[in-house]
Amino acid sequence: xxxxxxxxxxxxxxxxxxxxxxxxxxxxxxxxxxxxxxxxxxxxxxxxxxxxxxxxxxxxxxxxxxxxxxxxxxxxxxxxxxxxxxxxxxxxxxxxxxxxxxxxxxx
Amino acid sequence: xxxxxxxxxxxxxxxxxxxxxxxxxxxxxxxxxxxxxxxxxxxxxxxxxxxxxxxxxxxxxxxxxxxxxxxxxxxxxxxxxxxxxxxxxxxxxxxxxxxxxxxxxxxxxxxxxxxxxxxxxxxxxxxxxxxxxxxxxxxxxxxxxxxxxxxxxxxxxxxxxxxxxxxxxxxxxxxxxxxxxxxxxxxxxxxxxxxxxxxxxxxxxxxxxxxxxxxxxxxxxxxxxxxxxxxxxxxxxxxxxxxxxxxxxxxxxxxxxxxxxxxxxxxxxxxxxxxxxxxxxxxxxxxxxxxxxxxxxxxxxxxxxxxxxxxxxxxxxxxxxxxxxxxxxxxxxxxxxxxxxxxxxxxxxxxxxxxxxxxxxxxxxxxxxxxxxxxxxxxxxxxxxxxxxxxxxxxxxxxxxxxxxxxxxxxxxxx
Numbered sequence: 001x002x003x004x005x006x007x008x009x010x011x012x013x014x015x016x017x018x019x020x021x022x023x024x025x026x027x028x029x030x031x032x033x034x035x036x037x038x039x040x041x042x043x044x045x046x047x048x049x050x051x052x053x054x055x056x057x058x059x060x061x062x063x064x065x066x067x068x069x070x071x072x073x074x075x076x077x078x079x080x081x082x083x084x085x086x087x088x089x090x091x092x093x094x095x096x097x098x099x100x101x102x103x104x105x106x107x
Numbered sequence: 108x109x110x111x112x113x114x115x116x117x118x119x120x121x122x123x124x125x126x127x128x129x130x131x132x133x134x135x136x137x138x139x140x141x142x143x144x145x146x147x148x149x150x151x152x153x154x155x156x157x158x159x160x161x162x163x164x165x166x167x168x169x170x171x172x173x174x175x176x177x178x179x180x181x182x183x184x185x186x187x188x189x190x191x192x193x194x195x196x197x198x199x200x201x202x203x204x205x206x207x208x209x210x211x212x213x214x215x216x217x218x219x220x221x222x223x224x225x226x227x228x229x230x231x232x233x234x235x236x237x238x239x240x241x242x243x244x245x246x247x248x249x250x251x252x253x254x255x256x257x258x259x260x261x262x263x264x265x266x267x268x269x270x271x272x273x274x275x276x277x278x279x280x281x282x283x284x285x286x287x288x289x290x291x292x293x294x295x296x297x298x299x300x301x302x303x304x305x306x307x308x309x310x311x312x313x314x315x316x317x318x319x320x321x322x323x324x325x326x327x328x329x330x331x332x333x334x335x336x337x338x339x340x341x342x343x344x345x346x347x348x349x350x351x352x353x354x355x356x357x358x359x360x361x362x363x364x365x366x367x368x369x370x371x372x373x374x375x376x377x378x379x380x381x382x383x384x385x386x387x388x389x390x391x392x393x394x395x396x397x398x399x400x401x402x403x404x405x406x407x408x409x410x411x412x413x414x415x416x417x418x419x420x421x422x423x424x425x426x427x428x429x430x431x432x433x434x435x436x437x438x439x440x441x442x443x444x445x446x447x448x449x450x451x452x453x454x455x456x457x458x459x460x461x462x463x464x465x466x467x468x469x470x471x472x473x474x475x476x477x478x479x480x481x482x483x484x485x486x487x488x489x490x491x492x493x494x495x496x497x498x499x500x501x502x503x504x505x506x507x508x509x510x511x512x513x514x515x516x517x518x519x520x521x522x
Contacts, residue, residue, distance in 0.1 A: 001416060002407070016417050020406035022361075039507040043359035043450055047348035049410045072362070072408045 002075065007082050009062035021055030024067045025087060049073050051096055051103050053088055056080075069096060108303040111215055130295060131302035136309050139335035140168040142489065143327060144342055145314050145350060147171035148180040149290075150467055150474065151342035152297035152308075153482020154489070156214075159304040161483070162490035167306040168336075170329060172313035176294030179344050182412075182444035183475040184367050184389065184401040186380055188225045188285035190252045192241050193512045195500035196453060197248040202497060203480025207288060210479060216296030218288045219394070223379055225285030226260060228429070230274035230385040238280040252282045266376050266432050273428065274385050287380060287391055293478055317353040323462035324354070339464045340489055345410065345445025347468035356460045358468070359506050360447045363404040365472050366414035366422075368441040370433070372396030377430075386425035390433075398433060400426060404446060404472060414443040446471050453512035456485055457503040458494070465489050466503065 002015040011017075022045070029041040046052070052072050057065050067085070069078040069092055078099065079092045088096075088106055096103055109115060109128055119126055142158060144151045147169045158164040171177075187207055189200035206213075207220045229235045238254065245252040260279045261269050269276045298308055309331065316328035317339065326335035341350045345362045372395050382389040387403050402422025405415050419441060427434045449455060449469040454477070456467050467485045470477060484497035494502065500512060 015415055035507060040357065043506040044357040045359065045361050047358075047361050047408060049346070049349050049362075052408055054407065070407075072410045075409065075411055075413075 002077070004056060004068050004077060004080050006058040006061060006064070007066050007080050008058065008064040011058070011061050013058055013061055017058065017060040019057045019059040021057055021065065024053040024055045051078070051100060053106075055083070071100070108299065111217075130299040131308055134307045134309065136168060136170075136307065136312065136329070136331050136334050139326075140307070141166040141336065142338045142340065143167070143334060143336040144169045144340045145327070146178075146341070146343040147175040147294075147298065147308055147310065148178045148342070148344065149176065149294050149297065149478035150344070150470070150481045150485070151340070152176075152294060152301055153478050154340055154342055154467065154485040155301045155306055155482075156297045156304075157483045157486035158490060159301065159306065161486055164490060165304050165306060167301070168334065169301065169306065169308045170312045170314060170327070170334075171308070171310045172330075174310050175298050175308060176291055179444040179446065179474060180290055180294045180478075182367065182442055183290055184391070184399050185287040185290045185475060186225065186285070186382075186389065186391065187220070187222075187288055187476040188282050188380075189250050189476070190225075190227065190241060190245055190280055190282045190285070191250075191514060192244050193453075193514060194244075194248060195512050196514055197245065197250050199454075199480045199484055199497050199501075200477055201248070201250045201480075202483060203477045204284065206479035206483065208284075210288075210293070210296070214296035214300050216292060216299055218292045218296050220286065220288040221394075222284045222286040224263065225282045225380040226255075226263065226279040226382065228260070228276050228381065228383045228385075229278045229280070230271070230276060230383065232277070234385060235277050238278070241280055250282075251284060252280055255279050255281045263379050264377060264381055266430050267381065268429060268431050271428055285380065287393075290475060293475075297482075314350065314353070317350070317461070317464070319355070319461060324464040337463060338489055340467060340485065341464065342467045342485070344447050344468060344470065344474065347447050347466065351459075351466070354459065354461045354464055358455065358466070358503060359450050360455075360469055361408055362410055362445050363407070363448055364409040364411065364414040364443045365401075365404045365446045366418055366441060366443045367399065367401040368419060368422075368438050369393070369397040369399050370436040371439050373398070373436070376432075381429070383425060383429050386428055388422045388425035388429070390426055390430065397439065398436060404448070410445055412443045412445055446474075448472075450506060451511035451513045452515040454481070454501055455503045456481070456488055456494075456498040456501040458488075458492075459503065463492075
């Protein structure tokens with residue numbers, strides 16, 4: 001069972017308490033952007049077999065959104081971090097790199 | 108290949124059944140093929156079969172990283188139906204269902220198609236309205252379905268609890284010619300027919316790269332060396348995004364785990380397929396007597412072919428509520444498959460930004476029922492290089508244009 005530590009309230013929450021929210025760090029495009037950018041933002045998703053950054057909500061806990069780094073090939077959880085960031089924290093990236101030397105890095 | 112028949116069984120019986128031979132060859136890859144299909148599951152093999160049968164394209168290789176039919180083809184609940192709301196979906200699923208009717212004869216391989224009837228229960232007033240609408244739509248599309256009341260449901264499924272405490276059964280969308288088939292036999296039958304046409308099915312051969320020149324595909328790199336091709340078809344379900352990345356394009360797809368389970372075998376007690384979408388579970392009884400059970404997907408990206416325990420519990424809870432007599436059944440096996448979900452829960456059969464590379468994916472939680480129709484339509488797309496009537500609505504560019512084929516809203520559930 002998937003267990004993520006909510007960075008907002010500190011609770012180690014298991015899957016039934018959490019609501020998945022899809023890919024994290026999407027760059028948003030609105031009016032004035034090209035069709036291709038908007039199409040990509042709306043529909044195309046990173047769907048890697050390996051390191052994946054995603055949004056979660058502690059739905060049956062504190063109710064806050066947060067972000068998590070997970071491996072979709074093994075279900076290993078690398079860590080969670082607050083949602084108020086535009087990219088994963090450096091120490092988390094370094095930790096992922098130590099666990100997955102073949103990882104090409106964020107973006 | 109030896110033709111299977113009653114006479115052949117008698118003839119081989121005289122020789123202790125030692126003379127049958129293998130159903131398909133296991134060749135080493137050649138240097139070049141006209142067409143390479145990646146993925147020897149139901150959809151990939153069906154694509155190859157109809158390329159040969161309908162278009163005479165037989166210099167074809169089907170590459171498979173594991174063993175044929177070992178992915179979602181071997182991991183589903185074998186349900187076949189075509190009671191979809193939207194016209195393009197009804198067209199391709201009904202094509203598939205109608206091909207299933209004669210598939211055993213076409214392939215000379217018993218796929219055990221059993222059109223035993225399929226019920227989608229309406230357990231809220233919203234569902235009653237939704238399914239009555241679907242019945243009207245199906246009648247216009249030429250798909251035979253009807254709306255039936257609770258009494259008829261009880262007559263068809265004596266073990267059902269009509270007056271459920273939470274969700275009483277208010278009626279059902281009934282497709283009398285829906286049903287099940289033997290999933291492995293579908294893959295094996297197509298594989299045998301493809302091999303007989305001279306196509307090479309190459310197992311344990313994983314594609315590691317897609318080679319291209321001037322915006323067109325020229326071949327693939329595999330764990331068994333590089334192979335050239337004129338046209339490439341990607342038919343790999345859950346791993347589509349991984350292959351698309353090798354091809355240099357992105358798709359609106361996420362890979363999720365979907366689970367199924369079977370109970371211990373019991374005496375025949377239910378001779379139709381029942382789907383209960385409000386509580387979210389579906390069940391049928393296999394020929395061996397096992398209750399075959401499925402439910403919803405997990406909500407997060409996953410490539411591990413294992414699902415979450417609470418989804419098993421959720422599904423069982425839903426079905427115990429609907430069929431109280433199964434509460435004492437022991438579950439024998441449980442497994443997961445990786446399904447490729449699109450935003451509108453409809454498949455993608457499309458040309459791609461890479462020339463001569465075609466993709467057939469996004470069947471999500473309901474691919475098995477579509478295998479013959481999907482192969483038929485994909486073969487037309489690949490042979491002509493342009494979409495035909497069955498595929499033109501299923502382009503990967505429909506999202507950009509806002510032309511969704513919205514089956515998630517139509518059913519209130521992914522299927």
